[in-house]
């Protein structure tokens with residue numbers, strides 16, 4: 107096991123990356139569940155809870171989504187909504203306090219499907235290291251401070267079965283150039299000699315070292331200044347186009363989602379409450395919580411006040427009945443208070459919303475559009 111980059115729990119905070127992926131399909135508990143050919147990962151009815159002193163924290167409840175080949179899926183939502191928990195589950199690196207009572211995480215490579223939750227330890231090692239990699243939240247501080255970057259990259263490669271030093275160097279050089287760093291200089295450096303933006307680039311390169319099919323990025327631009335954020339966004343976009351991997355990225359920053367995502371999933375209190383293609387999500391949202399997040403985005407130029415979402419996120423040990431967003435929702439009606447939770451309504455073939463009133467949001471949007479049109483027509487007269 108590498109000293110630099112560990113891949114087993116409880117390494118959650120001190121592993122810059124975890125790797126998975128390989129040209130060969132992962133062996134393990136094969137399943138016959140039909141996974142569409144263009145889907146690399148299919149999460150189905152996933153439940154996760156944490157044991158805590160006060161009781162069970164229901165962190166993830168019946169989450170389902172597909173990740174398609176080459177697509178970029180953004181997970182957005184307030185702090186504590188379960189974004190990191192669901193991502194850690196995808197590489198089975200949940201903390202020991204976590205339990206997965208139900209669900210499937212189906213991974214597909216070359217037409218062969220495996221349930222990540224049922225993989226043997228050896229198959230899991232291959233999956234994690236070669237199929238699916240993750241750049242952890244706040245991982246910039248997880249480098250070993252007394253090791254040069256080259257040794258950290260080499261250690262990572264070796265820990266994941268890539269032992270040919272020349273080959274590792276060739277791949278490291280290539281990836282570092284792709285993330286617009288000078289390999290000779292960076293590989294000779296200690297972590298403290300690199301800026302935050304440079305470290306984040308190194309982490310992305312490390313994430314791609316074994317050519318995974320899936321790269322998970324947890325808050326890839328948080329704690330970076332705005333210009334560095336911009337360059338990381340441009341870089342990720344280019345890398346994805348050139349290398350064709352699928353991405354799940356987590357962000358508080360909706361402008362990042364708008365630029366990088368093909369589809370967006372909004373999480374609230376452990377559920378995916380809305381899922382849609384990025385434009386549809388931003389221009390035709392059908393969930394009041396997504397709408398609240400959109401209104402809470404600060405802009406430098408709009409001059410408008412930011413409307414924060416009133417109230418706070420619910421207690422995941424003792425959730426509100428009915429829709430968990432109902433105590434904060436401007437659209438609340440009696441039915442939202444319970445006893446039943448809203449089902450996952452199909453708004454359009456690629457858009458779902460867990461809101462009893464999704465149709466009212468559509469009507470409201472239409473009314474607003476009509477008002478704008480009428481005003482424009484009047485002005486034109």
Ligand SMILES: Nc1ncnc2c1ncn2[C@@H]1O[C@H](COP(=O)(O)OP(=O)(O)OP(=O)(O)O)[C@@H](O)[C@H]1O
Pocket residue numbers: 156157158163165183184185186187188189190191192201203243422
């Ligand atoms: N090890 C743990 N033990 C107990 N509860 C936990 C543990 N890890 C996370 N949780 C709880 O699970 C819920 C989801 O946490 P998670 O870290 O997945 O949220 P998040 O959406 O990633 O938040 P953030 O945006 O702050 O990173 C939170 O209520 C959190 O307190």
Ligand SMILES: [Mg+2]
Pocket residue numbers: 189190191243324
């Ligand atoms: Mg998180």
